[in-house]
Amino acid sequence: MGARLMLDVNVGAKLDQLEICAQFTAGEGLTALFGHSGAGKTTILKMIAGLVAPVSGHIRVGGQVLFDAERKINIAPHKRRIGMVFQDARLFPHMTVARNLTYGRWAGRRSGGMAVKRMTDLLGIGALMERYPANLSGGERQRVAIGRALLCDPAMLLMDEPLASLDQERKREILPFLEEVRDRAGLPIVYVSHEVDEVARLADTLVLMSKGQVMGAGDAVAMFSRLEFGPALGRHEASSLLTGTVERRMADYGLCEIALGAGASLFIVNNLVKPGDQLRMRVKARDVALSLTRPQGVSVRNVLAANVNAIALDDSPFVELVLDVNGQKLRTRVTRHAYDELGLKQGLPVFAMIKSVAIGQRMLSGRAKGHG
């Protein structure tokens, strides 16, 4: 069904000071549009929803043409079947949560899709039904907005920085719900964000944007490991994504062993995951150290045999490297001094060391089986 609902965007427009010229496709799962504020991400989302008309190009979902400049097609937003979650929730202030949630049904004449009960259970908003939006917290509002968009039976869900207006505490409250929606609602999601954290946790596909242009697009894990996108994905936050399966829990130590495949495994501090869970772990490049020989008598729990795969060397005191660990890419940043002294070069076998404490709960994200 993912292939059927492929989103195909190729748009051009000039709005205010920004020249937008973007082309990308998105399929199953969550596609993140990532870039600094003012990169044109929200505008593109609004174009997909039909709230802003591009000047040139086309937008298609599956076989349906939503916009085509040449053929003069521009389907009205209410006929597009595309749900949108706005940064500021935009709940209708004069309606209760229940009326807001079902707006797509009684006002938009949409039917089908998820049952209301299942939605309120999924988002944990069952107890809020009779309240007015003014009496909800920011996190509750955003959850209702997500539910409202999903209940109008959309073919695709757009999310415009749904966490941006929330504090850290609320973000942590909503993120699991977003993962839940991604894995269980069974529809493609386009997610706009400028937070590396969110993208690392949620994205299956990553579209990198800057100044209205697409700099690169592809599988999120692969994109994270590409050195040329280092600056765009945050210099100090530069990181890579490892995926693995929870092998066993060592309850007495509060540790978990994560199998990365073919004998390699990682130990992380966690007591929430269960054996068999699929995990994605974000490892910051600055948390990875290198050794030429297998280190003995060190406190670091994670020692992974690896090969140097790519090197980015410039005049800065740091050198960025990409390692190959059982086919997975791991980024590391070492000083140029260490780089010279160890004689690192392409293809060299090394041992990567990652402290278990560097992979905290915030760096983990679960995925339902058979996904990601």
Place this chain on the structure above:
Amino acid sequence: MTGNQITDVVLLSMKIAGMAMVFAIPLAFVVAWILARCEFFGKSLVQALITLPLVMPPVVTGYVLLLVFGRNGPLGQLLEGFGVTFAFQWTGAALAAGIMAFPLLVRPMRLSIEALDHGLDEAASTLGAGAVTRFATISLPLVLPGLIAGSVLGFAKALGEFGATITFVSNIPGETQTLSLAIYSLLQSPAGDRAVIVMISISAFLAIGSVLLSEWVAKRIGKWGRG
């Protein structure tokens, strides 16, 4: 003046003010919407024209109405062909009241329309609602407090209109003699003291009552605001 006569005067006033509002409220809402949402050439002129009855001496407004809508006025003659006459009729009093109240109707409506969050409209459209549904379910309920506040203010103003009415349609008992005009007549005669007090009380009661009503309704409707 007998009790029955007083009742008649009050009922006539209500009829005139009511008829004035039936026509003026929808028109004022459309005008307020256009002024709030559209930019066009001559907008300031339209705005000034609407405000005019508020700042011009009512006698002048009444005289202008007489010139335009009177038996020999251009619009008066035109409308007479359709069987509508204003001069020295209660309908003329309604017209005068409606025009004098118009600026008071438009202003609060326009403010509440300008305060509408366009983002809510966008959200509703992504949820499948077409333009008419969006207006009925989002815009209208949200501007309703302003609509009601404006309407009550306009109604109270129409009820008490004096200057333009007496100039345009004169002071004819049973036809154009509204509450204000009746009070004025009674004050001219030495015997009318007691009836004047009754009328003034009724007039004040109606004015205060309508303002309280509008506050109450606005509060009922606006309870989602904060709570």
